[in-house]
Amino acid sequence: MAKKDQWYVLRVRLGSEELVISGLRRLGIEVFLPSKSSRISRESEDSHIFARFSLANQRNVFLVPGVLGLVGVPSPVPVPDRDVANLKAATEAGMRMKILPMVNEPVRGRITKGPLSGHAGNFIEHRGTWNLVVRIEDLECTLAFQLPQSSLDIFPKHTHWT
Numbered sequence: 435m436a437k438k439d440q441w442y443v444l445r446v447r448l449g450s451e452e453l454v455i456s457g458l459r460r461l462g463i464e465v466f467l468p469s470k471s472s473r474i475s476r477e478s479e480d481s482h483i484f485a486r487f488s489l490a491n492q493r494n495v496f497l498v499p500g501v502l503g504l505v506g507v508p509s510p511v512p513v514p515d516r517d518v519a520n521l522k523a524a525t526e527a528g529m530r531m532k533i534l535p536m537v538n539e540p541v542r543g544r545i546t547k548g549p550l551s552g553h554a555g556n557f558i559e560h561r562g563t564w565n566l567v568v569r570i571e572d573l574e575c576t577l578a579f580q581l582p583q584s585s586l587d588i589f590p591k592h593t594h595w596t
Contacts, residue, residue: 437488440512441466443505443570445480450500454483457498463487468521468531468577482573484518506572517568520555524566524579534560537576540567547585557586 446454451467458465464486480502487495489510495501504510524531527549540556545566556567558578564586565578 437490439464439486439488441484441486441515441518442489442510442512443572444483444485444495445502445505446483447500447502448481451481451483454498454500457500458483458485458495461487461491461494461498463491463495466518466522468525484513484521486518505570511571513568513570516555520550520553520566521568521577523550523553529579529582532565532578532580534567534576534578536571536574537567537569540569540576541588541591543586543588545581545585546587548581550581557581557588 444454455465455467466484468482468484482505485495492504496503529549537556537558540558542554543557544554545551550566553566556569558565558567558576560578560580564581566581567579568577569575570577
C-alpha cells in the first residue's frame with residue numbers, strides 16, 4: 435500500500451532554496467517557502483522548505499542537491515494540511531511571519547473578517563493582539579501571523595475540526 439503524501443519540513447543549505455525547489459518540482463513534489471528568509475528556527479543556520487511527499491519517497495528527496503535532511507528524523511512529524519494552507523494564505527496576503535517559542539496551548543477558532551476570512555486554525559493572544567499560529571513541533575517553534583483588525587470566533591475547548 436502506498437503511503438500518503440504529507441507536508442514535512444526539509445532542512446536545506448542556506449542560499450540553495452531555489453535550486454532545491456526546482457529539483458523537488460522536477461520530481462513532482464509540491465513545495466512551499468514560507469518567507470524570503472526561509473529560516474523558521476532561531477536555533478538553525480540552515481533554511482527550511484515545506485515539501486509534500488510520502489516518506490516512502492524520502493530517498494529521492496534527499497538526493498536533490500542542497501537538501502540537508504528531513505527535520506525530525508528519525509521520526510518526523512508531518513505538518514497538517516490545514517496549517518500549510520494557513521501559512522500559504524497568510525504569506526499570499528502579505529502578512530509578516532514572526533518566530534516564537536513553542537506554544538503549548540493555542541485555542542482553535544475561525545477568522546471572520548479580513549484577508550484570511552474563513553480560515554480555521556490555531557490562535558494565541560500575544561502582546562494584546564491575536565495571532566494565527568502554526569506549530570512546528572520538530573523545530574520546537576511557532577510561526578505566528580498577527581491578525582490586523584480581523585474578527586475571530588474562538589471555538590469551545592473540545593470542538594473538533596470541520
